[in-house]
Amino acid sequence: MNNVNTSVGNTSVGEEEYTLHGKSSITETLRGLTFQISANSFFQTNTHQAEVLYKLIEECAGIKGDGSEIVLDLFCGTGTIGLTLARSAKHVYGYEVVPQAIADARLNAELNGIQNATFVQGDLNKIDENFGKNFPKPDIVISDPNRPGMHMKLIKFLLNLKAPRIVYVSCNPATCARDLDYLCHGVAELNIKGCYKLISLQPVDMFPHTPHIECVCLLELC
Ligand SMILES: C[S@@+](CC[C@H](N)C(=O)[O-])C[C@H]1O[C@@H](n2cnc3c(N)ncnc32)[C@H](O)[C@@H]1O
Known part of the structure; x- marks a missing residue:
């Protein structure tokens, strides 16, 4: 794939793409599921460690496994986290801004015979x-934003929603600390109260030999 990006930023999403040889997507296997990924869709760069990361996310999500729970998968990409959880959930609702990633997520649900997952394209910075009116109240929220973390609109939404459990996955410790602080202690200048407590925070070495680190944080409603 030749993915063309004319900006000088370090964005991984191209404006144009050309298939020079072979297929226009790659296929990966993760947690026993098969995922098709297009060039403009996000996928964890370290497949080996992604197994470790997703296993940890599943453990933190703590799904009962009786098929009764609703999962909200924010920043869902190609649906990877949501689809691994869908096997034991009632229904998964995934939100993501990149249309191609949403197309991949829907296809990945189909490829894996998963029918209890709905993927919606939308900008979570502009909610x-x-x-929240198009899905039932979730029992578990997964939020896996990119480096800028969550927009204040989304923080406010989550603090109003009061889902019993949030699994926050982050590749940027600075915005991770900021968002956890908002969720736990509120936003004083906006007179918003926090309502979560941090139960655990586990770093995962997704980017060996670099200063970067991924963190999986479990929050529970106070
Ligand atoms: C760190 S990736 C996580 C993807 C997925 N959860 C996974 O594990 O493969 C963050 C995702 O957020 C999406 N994203 C970035 N900004 C967004 C926004 N404003 N609204 C919705 N999705 C956004 C990106 O396209 C990317 O797929």
């Missing part, structure tokens, strides 16, 4: 008061 309004209608966000």
Whole structure:
């Protein structure tokens, strides 16, 4: 694939892409599921450690396994986390901004015979008061934003939603600490109260030989 990006930033999403040889997507296996990934869709760069990461996310999600729980998968990419959890959930709702990633997520659900997952394209930095009306109250929220972390609109939404459990996955310790602080202690300048407590925070070495680290944080409603 030749993925063309004319900006000078370090964005991984191209404006144009050309298939020079072979297929326009790659296929990966993770947690026993098969995922098809297009060039503009996010996928963990370290497949070996992604197994470790996703296993940890599953453990933190603590799904009962009786098929009764609703999972909200924010920043879902190609649906990887949501689809691994869908096997033991009632329904998974995934949100993601990149249309191609949402197309991949829907295809990945189909490829793996998973029917209890709905993937919706949308910008989580631009949610309004209608966000949340199209899915039932989740028992578990997974939030796996990119490096800027969560927008204040999303923080406010989560603090209002009061899901019993949030698994926050982050590749940027600075925005991770900021967002955990908002969720636990609120946002004083906006007079918003926090309502979560941090139960665990486990770093995962997703980017060996670099200063970067991924963290999986489990929060529970106070
Ligand atoms: C760190 S990746 C996680 C993807 C997925 N959870 C996974 O494990 O493969 C972050 C994802 O957030 C998406 N994203 C970035 N900004 C967004 C926004 N404003 N609204 C919704 N999704 C966004 C990216 O396209 C990317 O797929």
